[in-house]
Amino acid sequence: AQSVTQLGSHVSVSEGALVLLRCNYSSSVPPYLFWYVQYPNQGLQLLLKYTSAATLVKGINGFEAEFKKSETSFHLTKPSAHMSDAAEYFCAVSSVGGSQGNLIFGKGTKLSVKP
Amino acid sequence: NAGVTQTPKFQVLKTGQSMTLQCAQDMNHNSMYWYRQDPGMGLRLIYYSASEGTTDKGEVPNGYNVSRLNKREFSLRLESAAPSQTSVYFCASSGWTGGLETQYFGPGTRLLVL
Numbered sequence: 621a622q623s624v625t626q627l628g629s630h631v632s633v634s635e636g637a638l639v640l641l642r643c644n645y646s647s648s649v650p651p652y653l654f655w656y657v658q659y660p661n662q663g664l665q666l667l668l669k670y671t672s673a674a675t676l677v678k679g680i681n682g683f684e685a686e687f688k689k690s691e692t693s694f695h696l697t698k699p700s701a702h703m704s705d706a707a708e709y710f711c712a713v714s715s716v717g718g719s720q721g722n723l724i725f726g727k728g729t730k731l732s733v734k735p
Numbered sequence: 736n737a738g739v740t741q742t743p744k745f746q747v748l749k750t751g752q753s754m755t756l757q758c759a760q761d762m763n764h765n766s767m768y769w770y771r772q773d774p775g776m777g778l779r780l781i782y783y784s785a786s787e788g789t790t791d792k793g794e795v796p797n798g799y800n801v802s803r804l805n806k807r808e809f810s811l812r813l814e815s816a817a818p819s820q821t822s823v824y825f826c827a828s829s830g831w832t833g834g835l836e837t838q839y840f841g842p843g844t845r846l847l848v849l
Contacts, residue, residue: 629775652835663739663825663840664778671835710777714836722793723768723838727777 622647622713626726634734639683639698641729643711646692652714653694654723655685659707667709670694681705706733737761739841741826747847748816756811756844758826766829767809768793768838769801771822778825784809816848 627642645651653670668679675687681704685696694711711726742757760767765786770778770793780793784803798820800812809828813820826841 654837656840661843663842664827665840666837669835669837722780725777725779727775 622651622722622724624711624713624724624726626709626711626729628729629727630730630732632732632734633701635703636700639696639701639705639731641696641709641711641731643685643694643696643726644692645694645711645713647713653685653687654712654714655679655683655694655696656710656712656725657681657707658710658728664710667696701731701733703733703735706731739826739828739839741824741841741844743844744842745845747849748813749849750817752816753812753814754816754846755813756824756826756846757808758810758841759808760826760828760839761807762828762830762839763806764828764830764839765806766836767803768827768829769799769809769811770825770827771795771820772825772843773822781811781824816846818848820846821848822846 623646625644655667656664657667658664668677670677670687678684683698708728708730710728712723714723739760768783769781772778779795782801784790787806790801802810824844827838829836829838
């Protein structure tokens with residue numbers, strides 16, 4: 621069975637500081653991995669996705685994530701936080717074949733950005 | 736192109752009442768999904784439909800029914816609402832972009848069951 625663990629339900633950074641949101645996955649087959657962002661009172665928006673084409677994936681709003689098979693990790697980073705990055709972030713893994721019929725979400729990490 | 740739309744945005748029910756949450760997408764996607772989101776629990780899949788005319792249970796289907804009315808619409812019904820069904824409900828549809836099937840979410844329906 622596949623699963624996702626997001627370390628830290630809340631992360632707080634200062635504006636301009638590095639953002640690092642951690643995600644570890646468990647999968648018996650090559651995974652397809654995603655990061656979504658949810659702004660207050662809105663639905664989820666896709667940030668980026670890993671499709672095995674490249675281990676470093678660049679997404680929208682300056683975010684990127686690196687797939688590390690040896691660490692079973694897919695951490696999300698951004699070099700310099702902006703106030704507008706304050707939101708909840710979800711890591712997710714999909715089932716075999718890239719179909720999202722059984723997309724499994726982590727419990728989310730809420731990012732706060734201090735001025 | 737509105738993407739995924741959901742109605743209503745908010746709803747308050749009394750225990751035992753029934754209601755249907757509506758979802759529609761205009762992206763010509765085959766697959767559609769219903770999730771519930773609870774604090775500290777992430778999103779959990781209730782039901783999904785891989786194509787028109789088919790539906791399958793997800794992680795938490797008890798107390799819900801779904802109907803894939805046509806390719807565009809996928810509704811979620813609560814026959815007898817319970818306080819444990821207080822949640823935010825998200826509908827999603829998925830299509831192929833960049834070589835991978837990707838889900839797109841609606842804005843959500845906030846449901847309070849008293």
